[in-house]
Amino acid sequence: MKSRVTITLDPEVVRKAKAVARARRTNLSALVEDLLRQTTEHAAPPRPRFSRKWAGKLELRESDGQDELLEALKQRYGLGHE
Template identity: 45%
Template sequence: MKKRTSITLDPEILRLAKKVAREKHTTVSRLIELLLRSETASAKRGIVASMVGTASLRVSLRGTDPLYDALLAKRFGGCPSAGFVPIIHS
């Protein structure tokens, strides 16, 4: 059974909490509950386990990312030789 409680928040934090709750189609109470459950669950699993599945890779296309182009030129002379073929997603 859930219990009712009161918390004191900075007005800006309350505004932000209401905005996030609206975007997630939930209540501020449920949002706080989910955040606390998530925090305690990740602490129990350990730091590495909590990071699994949270990263995302960006896809770089030649000519669209200066860092990608510089690294490609430095490591492979700018061409996909020496067994290196970049994966190009369209």
């Protein structure tokens, strides 16, 4: 059983869509249904959330309190010598 749906479109879009439907010897409803079916069949599957994608794949390292990159940047830009 089909469902009735109301959509709001720009009048120019409706005019062009009706012309396309006429050229394909179908009606506007069938044209829209076909386009929606094609779009939903070829749609990419939803991407997993970032947290689920990376859960359990990263681990924290023990730190000795030294951050070599931070220290190099401080030295390069003359910071931390106050």
